[in-house]
Amino acid sequence: MNRDPKPVSSYFGQNIFDLTKMQQVIPKETFEKMHSVVHKGLRLDRDTADIVARAMKDWAISKGCTHYTHWFQPLTGYTAEKHDSFIDYDENGKIIESFSGKQLIQGEPDASSFPSGGIRATFEARGYTIWDPTSPPFVLEYPHGNTLCIPTVFISFTGETLDKKAPLLRSVEALNRSALAVLRHFKNPATKVFSTLGVEQEYFLIDRNSFELRTDLKQTGRTLFGRTPAKHQQLEDQYFANIPERAFAFMTEVETEAAKLGIPLKTRHNEVAPNQFEVAPIYEDVNVAIDHNQILMDLMERVAKRHGLAMLLHEKPFANINGSGKHNNWAIGTDNGENLLNPGKTPQSNLQFLVFLVATIKAVYKYSRLLRASIGSAHNDHRLGANEAPPAIISVFLGDSLTRVLSDLESGKVTATTEQAWLSIGIDKIPEIPKDNTDRNRTSPFAFTGNKFEFRAVGSSQSPSTPITVLNTAMSDVLDELRKEIEKGVAEGKEFNTAVVNVIRKAYTDSKKVIFGGDGYSDSWHKEAAKRGLPNIKTSPEAFEAYLTKEAEHLFTQHKVYSTRELEAIYHIEMENYIKQVDIEAHIARDMAMTMFFPSALAYAKELSLSFQELKSTLGKSDKSLKAVSGVAKVVTKRLTSLAEEVAKLERIHGLAKNAGNMKKKGTSFLAVRRQTEVVRSIVDGLEEIVADNLWPIPKYTDMLSGL
Numbered sequence: 001m002n003r004d005p006k007p008v009s010s011y012f013g014q015n016i017f018d019l020t021k022m023q024q025v026i027p028k029e030t031f032e033k034m035h036s037v038v039h040k041g042l043r044l045d046r047d048t049a050d051i052v053a054r055a056m057k058d059w060a061i062s063k064g065c066t067h068y069t070h071w072f073q074p075l076t077g078y079t080a081e082k083h084d085s086f087i088d089y090d091e092n093g094k095i096i097e098s099f100s101g102k103q104l105i106q107g108e109p110d111a112s113s114f115p116s117g118g119i120r121a122t123f124e125a126r127g128y129t130i131w132d133p134t135s136p137p138f139v140l141e142y143p144h145g146n147t148l149c150i151p152t153v154f155i156s157f158t159g160e161t162l163d164k165k166a167p168l169l170r171s172v173e174a175l176n177r178s179a180l181a182v183l184r185h186f187k188n189p190a191t192k193v194f195s196t197l198g199v200e201q202e203y204f205l206i207d208r209n210s211f212e213l214r215t216d217l218k219q220t221g222r223t224l225f226g227r228t229p230a231k232h233q234q235l236e237d238q239y240f241a242n243i244p245e246r247a248f249a250f251m252t253e254v255e256t257e258a259a260k261l262g263i264p265l266k267t268r269h270n271e272v273a274p275n276q277f278e279v280a281p282i283y284e285d286v287n288v289a290i291d292h293n294q295i296l297m298d299l300m301e302r303v304a305k306r307h308g309l310a311m312l313l314h315e316k317p318f319a320n321i322n323g324s325g326k327h328n329n330w331a332i333g334t335d336n337g338e339n340l341l342n343p344g345k346t347p348q349s350n351l352q353f354l355v356f357l358v359a360t361i362k363a364v365y366k367y368s369r370l371l372r373a374s375i376g377s378a379h380n381d382h383r384l385g386a387n388e389a390p391p392a393i394i395s396v397f398l399g400d401s402l403t404r405v406l407s408d409l410e411s412g413k414v415t416a417t418t419e420q421a422w423l424s425i426g427i428d429k430i431p432e433i434p435k436d437n438t439d440r441n442r443t444s445p446f447a448f449t450g451n452k453f454e455f456r457a458v459g460s461s462q463s464p465s466t467p468i469t470v471l472n473t474a475m476s477d478v479l480d481e482l483r484k485e486i487e488k489g490v491a492e493g494k495e496f497n498t499a500v501v502n503v504i505r506k507a508y509t510d511s512k513k514v515i516f517g518g519d520g521y522s523d524s525w526h527k528e529a530a531k532r533g534l535p536n537i538k539t540s541p542e543a544f545e546a547y548l549t550k551e552a553e554h555l556f557t558q559h560k561v562y563s564t565r566e567l568e569a570i571y572h573i574e575m576e577n578y579i580k581q582v583d584i585e586a587h588i589a590r591d592m593a594m595t596m597f598f599p600s601a602l603a604y605a606k607e608l609s610l611s612f613q614e615l616k617s618t619l620g621k622s623d624k625s626l627k628a629v630s631g632v633a634k635v636v637t638k639r640l641t642s643l644a645e646e647v648a649k650l651e652r653i654h655g656l657a658k659n660a661g662n663m664k665k666k667g668t669s670f671l672a673v674r675r676q677t678e679v680v681r682s683i684v685d686g687l688e689e690i691v692a693d694n695l696w697p698i699p700k701y702t703d704m705l706s707g708l
Contacts (some may be wrong), residue, residue, distance in 0.1 A: 008255075010449055013262035015063065016567030018136040025055040026194050027560075034087060036135050049101030056085060056137060057099035060148035063139045064340035068099065070107035070129035070437075071149040075115040075573050079153075080295050083147055091177045098421050104150065105131045117569025119160050126157040131166060132134045135291045151291055161564055163528075167561050169287060171472035174559040179332065179340070179356075183683035185496065190334035194473055197331075198283035198452075199293045199546050200267075201302065202324035202460050204276050205708060209611040210699040213308035216588055220581070221314035221379070221461070224589045224677065225597070227685045229702040232274060239272045246708040248276060250307045253281070254300055258602045261299075261677035273322040274705040282328060283452075286472075290464050293326070297461075309708070313461040314380035318701060321385035324460035331469060333450035343452040347405050348590075351500050354409070357543070358504040360513075361396055363447055363474035365511035367555065368394035369535055369546040370474065371457075374467040376540035376574060378581035378674075384538075390457045391541075393529045393536045395482055395516040403517065405494040406508050409501070429558045436491040439620040443520030455542045458610060466570075473561045482507060487518070494526060509603035540578050547571040550574045575663045582670045582677075585656045589677045593647050596697040597684045604691045635690060643683045649662075652675045 012022075019038060023031050030051045036042040060068065069081040070292045088098040107129040114127070129152035137150045154163035161167055172194055179193035216224040243251065251268050258265050267280040279300075284292065297313060301659050304311035332340040340356045345568035346352055359543035364371065371394050375384070384392045397407070445457040460468050482503055489499030513532040518525060529536060546552055547570050562570070612629045619625065653676050657669035688696060 001324075005636075008259050011256075012259045012264075015139040015141070016136040016139070016262040017059055018262065020133075021059065022052065023053065024057065025704075026051055040071075044105065044131075046101050047327065049105050051101075053099050053101045053104040056104065056148070059095065060137075060139060060146075061086065061097060062101075063148075064141075064146040065139055065148045066145055068103075068148040070109070070131075072109075072129050072154040073463060073465065073572075073618050074154055074162060075117070075164065075462075077164070078297065080109070080114070081147075081149065082107070086342045094316060098638075107152065109154075114154075115573040116156065116162055116164055118574075119156055119158075119162070119174040119565060119569045120371060127154060127162060128157070129154050130499075132169070132287070134169075134285075136262065136287050138295070141260075154589070160563065160569075163637045164463050164469075166286070167566075168290065168465045168472075169478070170561045171469040171559070172286065172474075173477040173563060175332070175472045175479075177498065178479040178483070180477050182355060183334070183352070185486065186485070188334070188338075188352065189334050189347075190321050191339065191433075192335040193340070194333055194335075195286040195330060195451075195468065196283045196333050196339075197286040197289035197464065197468065198329040199279055199289055199464055200278055200280040200327040200329070201293065201296065202271055202278045202326065203249065204273070204317055204324065205304065205309045206275055206312065206704045207708070208305065208308045208310050208589045210704045213699050214704075215592055215698075216585075217310070217312070217317070217663065219474065219588050220585050221312060222317045222382070223319065223584060223701075225681050225684045225688075225698075226319060226627060226701045227688045228318075229705065230469070232321045233272050236272060238270050238274050238276070239535060241270050242707040243268070243270055243277075246309070250309060251277070252308070253303050254296075256305065257299055258296060259382060260290075261295060263296055267294075271322065273318070275594035276322060276324065277707065283286060283331065285648040286468055293464060315377075315428070315459040315461060317704065321705075322397070325383065325456060325459045326462060326464060328455040328464050328467060329449070329452045330455055332467065332475075339451050340447075341453070343402065347402060351497060351504075354405075354504055355500065356479075357402070357448075358507050359394065359475060359478045361398075361514060362511040363471070363478040363506045364394060364396050365514035366478065367470065367474040368514065369537065369543070369553075370552055370555070372535065373543045373546040373574075374470040375457045375462065376461060376543040377459055377462060377577075378540065378578045378585075379461055380457075381538075381540050383459060385455060390443060391520050391526070391536070393520070393526070393534055394445050394457070394514070394540050395452075395520065395534065396514050397447035397517055399448060401515070403515065406512070409505055410509055411514070444516070445520070460506070469561065473555060473559050476559050477555055478507075488590075488618055497681070515597065522646065539671055540649040541575065541664070541671065544571050544574045544578075545664070547574070570664060571580050579666055579670050582674050583654075583658075586650060586673050586677050590647055590650055590654075591679050592698075593643060593680055593684060597687060598640060598643060600695045600697050601643075601687045601691050604695050605633055605636045605640065607692070607695075632690060636687070639683055639687050643680070643687070646676070646680050646683055650680055670679050 018033060021032055030048055033042065033048045034052060037044050040046055067083040067085045069083045071079060071081050086097040086099055087095050090096045109129060115448050132151045132153055135151040137148060140147050140149055155166065156162050175195060176193045180190065183528060214223065216222065243257040255265050266281055266282045269278055271278050281292065283289065300311050313324065334340065343353050346349050354695040380573050384390065447454045447456065455467060456472065458464055468517055485503040486499050490496055491503055513534060516525065526536060535691065547567055552567060557564060558569055599706065608629055612626060612633065615626055616631060654673050657673045660666040660669040688700065
């Protein structure tokens with residue numbers, strides 16, 4: 001047992017090749033160029049790349065690396081890598097270690113098998129990976145060797161994006177341009193604006209042996225069958241309780257390995273559901289934060305195996321208990337260290353803050369359908385709207401203080417400056433604490449939490465890239481709109497502050513329907529949202545249609561984030577993923593139902609029949625106990641009949657869905673497949689209630705969620 005751990009600061013970032021390490025091993029002039037590349041967007045020249053590549057290679061080899069890879073994020077939502085060794089021939093035919101600037105900057109993985117949404121035909125295989133210097137290269141350590149990973153974007157031979165990083169970086173640039181244009185009017189000295197992100201990651205841990213015995217978990221990431229145990233989360237005794245020792249050992253190793261990779265993990269705790277946990281980092285530049293989240297998901301999965309555990313990232317791995325999200329804490333910062341969403345002590349007198357606050361509200365209101373599309377998936381549809389997740393209605397929570405400020409702004413009142421409010425619980429030994437300007441609302445999909453917005457609706461297994469790309473771009477668009485209106489007011493002779501107030505007052509009035517501070521889980525909110533005209537898009541196939549609208553095309557092409565062709569590709573890829581996931585679930589549900597549960601229940605019915613005959617022979621046919629045995633046997637056989645009928649119905653519906661025609665019709669048809677899969681589940685779960693425990697073929701919820 002490690003009783004004397006080293007301070008995290010002593011090894012934090014030891015496996016990343018960042019600017020600090022570059023400065024130590026490359027010439028000063030070269031470092032200054034790289035610093036400008038990273039922080040000012042200067043184009044990287046070949047000579048600088050060659051020097052950096054040689055230094056990076058030497059550092060990686062000192063870390064035990066024999067290979068390097070261009071690490072990228074294709075439209076699968078996962079990460080990808082192709083490893084190449086450092087070896088090459090010198091002019092004498094001798095093997096040496098070599099790594100050039102060209103190899104650092106550009107790679108050429110086969111693009112034919114990655115999703116392209118029709119951008120590339122299967123036979124058009126060429127694709128390029130291009131180094132992203134703003135995210136530091138890192139070393140992944142494996143038991144049998146280490147690899148240098150170089151974060152890259154991934155594009156097709158014709159220049160279209162085939163990944164999630166390139167659109168994100170474009171959205172960051174769009175936000176930078178638009179925000180700087182607004183800040184110039186406020187005489188703000190910032191020269192760069194960027195979004196920041198802190199990604200809270202929820203997940204489940206179960207014993208690996210149970211996982212290996214569940215075909216559904218291995219193939220789909222969730223349990224397609226399983227009866228909720230008598231005790232699950234209803235006592236809420238898991239939430240923030242002592243972390244189980246086995247889970248704690250896993251967390252400790254994850255934190256150590258993450259720190260080496262420069263991932264600043266800050267928080268760990270038990271979540272509400274049994275065996276559910278959360279890990280959260282300190283906020284970072286949005287591009288680096290998303291890279292780190294992708295690395296972390298992979299790292300957690302590998303570490304879990306070493307501890308005899310399975311780590312589940314599916315949004316709803318277990319029915320009727322809480323699912324998992326990935327809460328995205330998003331803010332906007334400047335190169336001067338200013339958070340543009342920090343209200344300060346007197347938000348009512350901070351016009352710059354109010355512009356960015358109202359712009360965010362209007363961006364969410366105006367582009368709520370695109371935000372809903374960005375969090376869509378077959379997995380997340382199980383979670384959205386359930387009692388542990390925000391509803392599919394996109395709304396904004398501000399808290400009482402800011403809601404009052406904006407209401408006063410709308411009505412033309414002057415809000416008096418107030419001192420910081422303090423909370424006291426009336427016990428002398430407990431000090432007073434400063435009260436935040438907002439409460440927390442866990443039922444809100446998009447909640448203001450002091451100096452940032454928490455986009456809670458993103459799913460636990462999803463890459464944050466697409467939701468943040470949509471959010472950044474929507475924000476950029478609204479900032480441009482507000483700036484132009486302010487400039488128009490000034491040109492018409494209005495004083496600047498007056499022009500600003502007029503513009504943000506109208507913007508707030510136009511978009512305040514999206515603000516809601518109550519219980520997002522309640523039926524009354526669904527009715528109220530319908531009255532307000534807010535969309536309630538409950539399924540992903542419907543949500544994805546937002547990508548094909550003229551509104552989406554105008555937004556993304558105007559800000560050069562997606563081309564029309566790329567946007568159409570996103571729609572097709574997301575729909576294909578949805579259909580394939582439901583298709584796989586239907587196949588597995590059918591197979592498990594007929595090859596595992598049907599035989600087990602039939603064997604139990606046979607046992608009951610034999611027991612009935614033996615009891616009848618021993619006790620006589622008039623004995624009352626016979627009726628109990630025959631009654632259970634009848635229930636089992638009746639449910640077996642229903643199971644066979646509903647599986648046959650599933651096969652029919654599944655077959656029709658596969659031949660439904662175009663993508664939209666297929667998506668709608670596979671909604672019916674999903675519903676029928678749930679019907680089959682309900683029958684199997686009913687059999688689980690009565691079939692003898694020793695005959696049940698897979699671990700039950702009580703086995704998997706009984707603690708670690």
